[in-house]
Amino acid sequence: MINEKLEKAINEQINAEFYSEYFYLSMYAYFERINLQGFKNWMNVQLQEEHAHAMGLFNYLHERGGKVSLKQIEQPKTDWSSPKEVFEDVLKHEQLVTSKINALLDVAEEVNDRAAVSFLDWYLKEQVEEESNVGNVLKTLNLICDDKQCLFMIDKELATRTFNPPVIG
Numbered sequence: 303m304i305n306e307k308l309e310k311a312i313n314e315q316i317n318a319e320f321y322s323e324y325f326y327l328s329m330y331a332y333f334e335r336i337n338l339q340g341f342k343n344w345m346n347v348q349l350q351e352e353h354a355h356a357m358g359l360f361n362y363l364h365e366r367g368g369k370v371s372l373k374q375i376e377q378p379k380t381d382w383s384s385p386k387e388v389f390e391d392v393l394k395h396e397q398l399v400t401s402k403i404n405a406l407l408d409v410a411e412e413v414n415d416r417a418a419v420s421f422l423d424w425y426l427k428e429q430v431e432e433e434s435n436v437g438n439v440l441k442t443l444n445l446i447c448d449d450k451q452c453l454f455m456i457d458k459e460l461a462t463r464t465f466n467p468p469v470i471g
Protein backbone atom coordinates (compact mmCIF):
# COMPACT_ATOMS: atom_id res chain seq x y z
CA MET A 303 0.00 0.00 0.00
CA ILE A 304 1.30 3.42 -0.88
CA ASN A 305 1.87 6.09 1.77
CA GLU A 306 -1.08 8.52 2.05
CA LYS A 307 1.03 11.65 1.72
CA LEU A 308 2.71 10.30 -1.40
CA GLU A 309 -0.67 9.24 -2.83
CA LYS A 310 -1.94 12.81 -2.40
CA ALA A 311 1.19 14.26 -4.01
CA ILE A 312 0.92 11.89 -7.01
CA ASN A 313 -2.75 12.85 -7.43
CA GLU A 314 -1.71 16.51 -7.51
CA GLN A 315 0.87 15.73 -10.16
CA ILE A 316 -1.75 13.86 -12.22
CA ASN A 317 -3.79 17.06 -12.14
CA ALA A 318 -0.73 19.13 -13.15
CA GLU A 319 -0.07 16.84 -16.13
CA PHE A 320 -3.70 17.00 -17.28
CA TYR A 321 -3.53 20.78 -16.87
CA SER A 322 -0.42 20.74 -19.08
CA GLU A 323 -2.36 18.83 -21.72
CA TYR A 324 -5.14 21.42 -21.50
CA PHE A 325 -2.66 24.31 -21.61
CA TYR A 326 -1.07 22.98 -24.81
CA LEU A 327 -4.50 22.31 -26.29
CA SER A 328 -5.25 25.99 -25.77
CA MET A 329 -2.02 26.86 -27.60
CA TYR A 330 -3.00 24.39 -30.34
CA ALA A 331 -6.24 26.36 -30.75
CA TYR A 332 -4.27 29.64 -30.93
CA PHE A 333 -2.04 28.30 -33.71
CA GLU A 334 -5.09 27.01 -35.56
CA ARG A 335 -6.57 30.52 -35.36
CA ILE A 336 -3.46 32.19 -36.76
CA ASN A 337 -2.96 29.34 -39.23
CA LEU A 338 0.53 28.17 -38.30
CA GLN A 339 0.08 24.47 -38.95
CA GLY A 340 3.61 23.38 -37.98
CA PHE A 341 3.39 25.12 -34.60
CA LYS A 342 -0.02 23.54 -34.17
CA ASN A 343 1.48 20.12 -34.89
CA TRP A 344 4.19 20.72 -32.26
CA MET A 345 1.46 21.45 -29.70
CA ASN A 346 -0.47 18.38 -30.77
CA VAL A 347 2.55 16.18 -30.06
CA GLN A 348 3.19 17.99 -26.79
CA LEU A 349 -0.35 17.57 -25.49
CA GLN A 350 -0.26 13.85 -26.29
CA GLU A 351 2.97 13.57 -24.32
CA GLU A 352 1.35 15.32 -21.38
CA HIS A 353 -1.59 12.94 -21.56
CA ALA A 354 0.86 10.03 -21.47
CA HIS A 355 2.64 11.58 -18.44
CA ALA A 356 -0.67 11.89 -16.59
CA MET A 357 -1.69 8.34 -17.44
CA GLY A 358 1.73 7.02 -16.43
CA LEU A 359 1.16 8.36 -12.90
CA PHE A 360 -2.49 7.28 -12.96
CA ASN A 361 -1.52 3.69 -13.80
CA TYR A 362 1.37 3.69 -11.35
CA LEU A 363 -0.90 4.75 -8.49
CA HIS A 364 -3.22 1.85 -9.29
CA GLU A 365 -0.32 -0.52 -9.59
CA ARG A 366 0.76 0.47 -6.08
CA GLY A 367 -2.72 -0.06 -4.65
CA GLY A 368 -3.45 3.67 -4.33
CA LYS A 369 -6.59 5.63 -5.13
CA VAL A 370 -6.74 7.99 -8.11
CA SER A 371 -8.71 11.15 -7.21
CA LEU A 372 -9.25 13.36 -10.21
CA LYS A 373 -9.55 17.07 -9.51
CA GLN A 374 -10.88 20.08 -11.34
CA ILE A 375 -8.63 21.32 -14.14
CA GLU A 376 -7.84 25.03 -14.06
CA GLN A 377 -8.77 27.17 -17.05
CA PRO A 378 -5.72 27.87 -19.22
CA LYS A 379 -4.76 31.15 -20.88
CA THR A 380 -6.42 31.49 -24.29
CA ASP A 381 -4.63 34.39 -26.04
CA TRP A 382 -1.07 35.27 -26.95
CA SER A 383 0.46 38.14 -28.88
CA SER A 384 2.97 36.04 -30.86
CA PRO A 385 4.45 32.53 -31.24
CA LYS A 386 7.43 33.81 -29.26
CA GLU A 387 5.21 34.70 -26.33
CA VAL A 388 3.68 31.20 -26.51
CA PHE A 389 7.09 29.55 -26.26
CA GLU A 390 8.13 31.84 -23.41
CA ASP A 391 5.06 30.55 -21.57
CA VAL A 392 5.88 26.96 -22.50
CA LEU A 393 9.39 27.29 -21.04
CA LYS A 394 8.10 28.92 -17.84
CA HIS A 395 5.49 26.20 -17.54
CA GLU A 396 7.96 23.36 -18.01
CA GLN A 397 10.28 24.91 -15.42
CA LEU A 398 7.35 24.97 -13.01
CA VAL A 399 6.59 21.31 -13.79
CA THR A 400 10.24 20.44 -13.10
CA SER A 401 9.96 22.06 -9.67
CA LYS A 402 6.76 20.09 -9.02
CA ILE A 403 8.47 16.80 -9.96
CA ASN A 404 11.37 17.69 -7.67
CA ALA A 405 8.91 18.34 -4.82
CA LEU A 406 7.18 15.04 -5.57
CA LEU A 407 10.52 13.23 -5.40
CA ASP A 408 11.16 14.93 -2.06
CA VAL A 409 7.93 13.41 -0.73
CA ALA A 410 8.84 9.94 -2.08
CA GLU A 411 12.23 10.24 -0.37
CA GLU A 412 10.72 11.57 2.84
CA VAL A 413 8.41 8.54 3.16
CA ASN A 414 11.28 6.27 2.16
CA ASP A 415 9.57 4.84 -0.91
CA ARG A 416 12.52 3.79 -3.06
CA ALA A 417 10.36 2.18 -5.73
CA ALA A 418 8.52 5.48 -6.23
CA VAL A 419 11.80 7.42 -6.30
CA SER A 420 13.09 5.14 -9.02
CA PHE A 421 9.83 5.46 -11.00
CA LEU A 422 9.71 9.25 -10.66
CA ASP A 423 13.31 9.64 -11.80
CA TRP A 424 12.05 9.03 -15.32
CA TYR A 425 9.88 12.15 -15.04
CA LEU A 426 12.84 14.23 -13.96
CA LYS A 427 14.90 13.08 -16.95
CA GLU A 428 11.95 13.81 -19.21
CA GLN A 429 11.82 17.37 -17.84
CA VAL A 430 15.48 17.96 -18.69
CA GLU A 431 14.72 16.90 -22.26
CA GLU A 432 11.54 18.99 -22.47
CA GLU A 433 13.18 22.15 -21.16
CA SER A 434 16.02 21.68 -23.62
CA ASN A 435 13.69 21.16 -26.63
CA VAL A 436 11.55 24.15 -25.75
CA GLY A 437 14.63 26.27 -25.07
CA ASN A 438 15.95 25.46 -28.54
CA VAL A 439 12.73 26.55 -30.26
CA LEU A 440 12.70 29.73 -28.18
CA LYS A 441 16.36 30.47 -29.01
CA THR A 442 15.58 30.19 -32.71
CA LEU A 443 12.56 32.46 -32.31
CA ASN A 444 14.59 35.00 -30.33
CA LEU A 445 17.82 35.04 -32.28
CA ILE A 446 16.87 34.43 -35.86
CA CYS A 447 13.27 35.23 -36.39
CA ASP A 448 12.24 38.80 -36.88
CA ASP A 449 10.26 38.43 -40.07
CA LYS A 450 7.34 36.39 -41.37
CA GLN A 451 9.43 34.40 -43.80
CA CYS A 452 11.53 33.06 -40.95
CA LEU A 453 8.42 32.19 -38.96
CA PHE A 454 7.18 30.08 -41.86
CA MET A 455 10.56 28.36 -42.03
CA ILE A 456 10.32 27.37 -38.35
CA ASP A 457 6.70 26.38 -38.92
CA LYS A 458 7.89 23.90 -41.56
CA GLU A 459 10.42 22.44 -39.18
CA LEU A 460 7.91 22.09 -36.32
CA ALA A 461 5.56 20.29 -38.71
CA THR A 462 7.99 17.34 -38.74
CA ARG A 463 7.66 16.56 -35.01
CA THR A 464 5.95 13.21 -34.42
CA PHE A 465 4.48 11.59 -31.33
CA ASN A 466 6.23 8.45 -30.09
CA PRO A 467 4.40 7.06 -27.05
CA PRO A 468 6.89 7.27 -24.19
CA VAL A 469 7.95 4.18 -22.26
CA ILE A 470 7.54 5.48 -18.72
CA GLY A 471 9.40 4.27 -15.65
Ligand code: FEO
Pocket residue numbers: 319322351352355396399432
Ligand atom coordinates in the same frame (compact mmCIF):
# COMPACT_ATOMS: atom_id res chain seq x y z
FE1 FEO B 1 4.63 16.42 -18.32
FE2 FEO B 1 5.79 18.73 -19.88
O1 FEO B 1 5.62 17.90 -18.26
